[in-house]
Amino acid sequence: MKTIAYSVLTGVMALSAVCAKQDRPNILFIMTDDQAAWTTGYSGNKQAMTPALDSFREEAASLPNTFVNSPVCSPSRATLMTSRYPSEVKIMEYSHNPLSPEFETWPRLLQKNGYHTGLIGKWHLGGGESHPTKLGYDYFMGLLGGGCSPVNPPLEVDGKKIKVKGFMLDILTEDAMKFIENRPKDKPFMLSLHYRAPHGAYLPVRDEIWDKVKDKAYALPDFPKLKPNLEKMMRGYLASVSHYDWNFGRLMKKLDELGLRENTVVIVTSDHGYNIGHHGATHKGNGDWGSELPRSYHHKNLDKLPGKKMPNMWDTSLSPPHLIRWPETVKPNSTIRQEINFIDFFPTLCAMAGTQIPQGTVVRGKSFLPLLDGSQGDEEWNNPxxxxxxxxxxxxxxxxxxxxxxxxxxxxxxxxxxxxxxxxxxxxxxxxxxxxxxxxxxxxxxxxxxxxxxxxxxxxxxxxxxxxxxxxxx
Known part of the structure; x- marks a missing residue:
């Protein structure tokens, strides 16, 4: 109960200050899939081609010490929605169990508080009673499951599953722009845009992107005896990130055209990190071993594990990109270095939206809004x-x-x-x-x-x- 009380109290204090400054903001929550923090130009990666994200970073705060509470899709998404740990919601691996409607979600609280809510893209938390429209979203278009082809994907549209022609990144972006443009004008909107990229399969991407990278040599992380196929993997992965970046730029331009920049919080993150040779591993927390060296390089007993699996919790698996732009509240081109957990999004988003969390709701995280608006200093923050x-x-x-x-x-x-x-x-x-x-x-x-x-x-x-x-x- 101590955690609940702290989260609700800090959220109420923070939202009072925000609501005094301006009307409730629109919220655009953009989450990619399998995108590591090291995949952008602004992070220092000279191989990345992310001009839109790099430009956006100059207008936003970066939170480089943001970590997920589980390094795999479904558990991480469940913690984001509920501010509960994977074992509490009984989702310990991808596609493990659906998210039970018994757990409160922050989209549902915003919906009850007058927000027009939508989810476009990947859900990966079940259908039926666990469908997005049962857990807080007025509108859903996208993928209920975990993965599909990046081109001509089968998506749920208007309640029916159909094959939609085109690149999935482009399709989701265009639907997001329509959602924003056609929103009810008498209430704020909250849109969760959950891209499937850069989750594999990485390719194909748009020709103008692929033409820039297809013959390019890619360096790999500094780890001994990495397998030769990892360079091809890196090329495809970063090409997918570039395709996302192109669509991100289109979406930011649409916000400006609609005059929504000043009163829209834009949050950019991913469901967890990723490895392509980092620590000798590939993929995420449930990844594989990608080096010719034995896994005992890290611990003497790892070679006893069957196959080539490399279960891990390195920061590269746990750390997604995290940028927040909120004009007149968040200082542009700033860096907030305090530790943020994925369970902290729930109380933070409620505070941003002026939405009180009902008494008795179990919330494991705490609002980091005081870090965003500068009302709380580093010395006061402790968040293991x-x-x-x-x-x-x-x-x-x-x-x-x-x-x-x-x-x-x-x-x-x-x-x-x-x-x-x-x-x-x-x-x-x-x-x-x-x-x-x-x-x-x-x-x-x-x-x-x-x-x-x-x-x-x-x-x-x-x-x-x-x-x-x-x-x-x-």
Whole structure:
């Protein structure tokens, strides 16, 4: 209850200040799929071609220490919607379970508070009673499942599944522009635009984009003996990001044409990060091993795992891009370095929208609006990250991240990770088995497990673990 009270109180205080300055803003929440923080030009990646995002960054605040609470699609999206942990909503892997309507969502609260709401794009949290229109959205067009072709995709349109001709990125953008243009003029709008890109398959993309990259050589991360196919993977992945960037630019131009820039909050993020050779891995938290070296490079017991899976919680898997533009509230071209969790979006968006969270609603996150408007300083902010993921419902991982330390422990297999983030921000030296750091590991494990117990993680509840039988008894 302490978390709930804090979130609601800070949200009410922040929204009072906002509402005194201006009418409730429109909210455009843009979320890509599988896009890592390292994929943009403004992040320092010289191989990325993202001119629209780079320009937007100069008008927005960047929040580079934003981390998801699970490094895979469905669990991360569920935490975003509910401000609850994956184990609470019983979604521990992609396409695991639908999101139950028993959980409150921030779109539903905004809808009840007079917002015209829409979701265009990827949902990945179920249909039927878990359909977006049952959980807070007036309008839905897109993909209920997890993946499809980036061209001529099968989408739900007006309640029916049909094949729509064209690039999915272009189709979703054009529908978003129509939604905004045709919105009711007597109420604010909130649009969730959930692109499927740059999730694989990355290609095809528009010819004018592909022509710029098809013959280009791409450098890979500095990790030994990466497999040669990763350069092709990098080329396709960054081409997909560039195609998204082209559409992002079109959408921002439409906002300006409609005179909506000044009173529209634009949030840009992704559902988690991604690896193409980073740490020797590929894909996300449930990814594969992409090096000719053995996986024991990271921990002696990793080679005992079957196949080439590389379950992980590195920052590259957890960190998406995160930009927020809100004229006259958020300082342009600023950087907010405090740690943000994905569970924090729920109370923050409610605060932005002047929407009170009903008493008794369980909210695990806390509003970071005071960081955006400058009313709270760095010294007052403490926001450790709890991470949950059961890779393929087989590898049970939990992680805990503070400003200085990160610990990741396998509760199904005998391995773990410990990093000193101040001395080793790239997470290159695993200290988990180092006897000099035994007390640090034990202290962080105690803190992590205390948090796990507080949110009812079933690893610490009586009976068999509900998500997989491959559980190592403590």
């Amino acid at each position: 990250l709890l991470i949950q993921h059961d890779t393929h419902l087989t590898y049970v991982l939990r992680g805990y991240r503070t400003k200085k330390w990160k610990i990741v422990t396998s509760y199904s297999h005998n391995y773990g990770f410990l990093y000193d983030l101040e001395k080793d921000p790239g997470e290159t030296k695993n200290l988990y088995e180092n006897p000099e750091y035994k007390q640090v590991r034990e202290r962080l494990t105690k803190e992590m497990e205390s948090k796990m117990k507080a949110v009812g993680d079933p690893l610490f509840l009586p009976g068999e673990y509900p998500f997989t039988k491959k559980r190592k008894k403590k």
